[in-house]
Amino acid sequence: SQQGEEDPQALSIQEGENATMNCSYKTSINNLQWYRQNSGRGLVHLILIRSNEREKHSGRLRVTLDTSKKSSSLLITASRAADTASYFCATDARTGGGNKLTFGTGTQLKVEL
Amino acid sequence: NAGVTQTPKFQVLKTGQSMTLQCAQDMNHEYMSWYRQDPGMGLRLIHYSVGAGITDQGEVPNGYNVSRSTTEDFPLRLLSAAPSQTSVYFCASSYSPTGGKRGEKLFFGSGTQLSVL
Numbered sequence: 508s509q510q511g512e513e514d515p516q517a518l519s520i521q522e523g524e525n526a527t528m529n530c531s532y533k534t535s536i537n538n539l540q541w542y543r544q545n546s547g548r549g550l551v552h553l554i555l556i557r558s559n560e561r562e563k564h565s566g567r568l569r570v571t572l573d574t575s576k577k578s579s580s581l582l583i584t585a586s587r588a589a590d591t592a593s594y595f596c597a598t599d600a601r602t603g604g605g606n607k608l609t610f611g612t613g614t615q616l617k618v619e620l
Numbered sequence: 621n622a623g624v625t626q627t628p629k630f631q632v633l634k635t636g637q638s639m640t641l642q643c644a645q646d647m648n649h650e651y652m653s654w655y656r657q658d659p660g661m662g663l664r665l666i667h668y669s670v671g672a673g674i675t676d677q678g679e680v681p682n683g684y685n686v687s688r689s690t691t692e693d694f695p696l697r698l699l700s701a702a703p704s705q706t707s708v709y710f711c712a713s714s715y716s717p718t719g720g721k722r723g724e725k726l727f728f729g730s731g732t733q734l735s736v737l
Contacts, residue, residue, distance in 0.1 A: 511662075537724075538724060540724075540725060540726075542726075547731075548730060548731070549624075549710055549712075549728035549729050549730045549731055550663075550710070550712075550726070550728045551728070552725040552726060552727070555724065555725055595662065595663070597726075599724055608653075608665075608724070608726060609665070609679075610655070610662045610663040610664075611662050612660060612661065612662040613662055
């Protein structure tokens with residue numbers, strides 16, 4: 508079963524606007540990661556936030572984590588057409604067998620000129 | 621570094637055929653994994669390995685075999701292809717399976733698009 512669920516499933520904005528995507532998960536985690544996938548390509552890691560962190564920044568990206576609500580948000584500020592992609596959250600819930608990163612279903616972001 | 625290399629990029633099989641998807645990484649990563657991506661389903665873990673000689677099942681392992689004889693290579697074998705295995709397959713690797721400051725982020729290959737007729 509999917510651990511993470513992104514919301515919304517699709518988002519369309521104008522260049523220069525901010526884009527916010529949300530991720531909810533079910534079980535306790537060690538960290539939560541966000542990945543980007545351009546059409547027809549592999550996923551690229553964007554940012555990782557640990558369970559003891561509440562907010563993290565990387566360039567135009569801002570990620571928040573609320574472990575009490577089991578949710579995270581990804582904010583992309585001043586969006587560009589090149590930000591058009593699918594964005595996935597992934598949760599790292601440590602198991603006895605090692606690292607199992609579980610992905611959500613993704614948010615499709617379209618940034619229009 | 622080439623990173624994570626997957627071959628082939630595209631493959632069409634008939635039901636019942638077998639094949640191997642290749643994955644190689646040149647980053648000396650201990651952890652390697654295979655995911656499949658289906659529309660509306662996100663990525664689902666098929667099998668993973670925390671080091672040479674060690675493999676384990678993920679969420680959807682049925683119909684697939686893996687082995688890890690070297691640190692660099694982690695092939696995925698489809699034993700008898702079925703239409704339900706039509707999907708895009710991604711191989712991914714990371715430094716450490718146990719966390720730590722070297723990071724748990726995954727490096728992905730560019731994918732193999734598989735169609736089973």
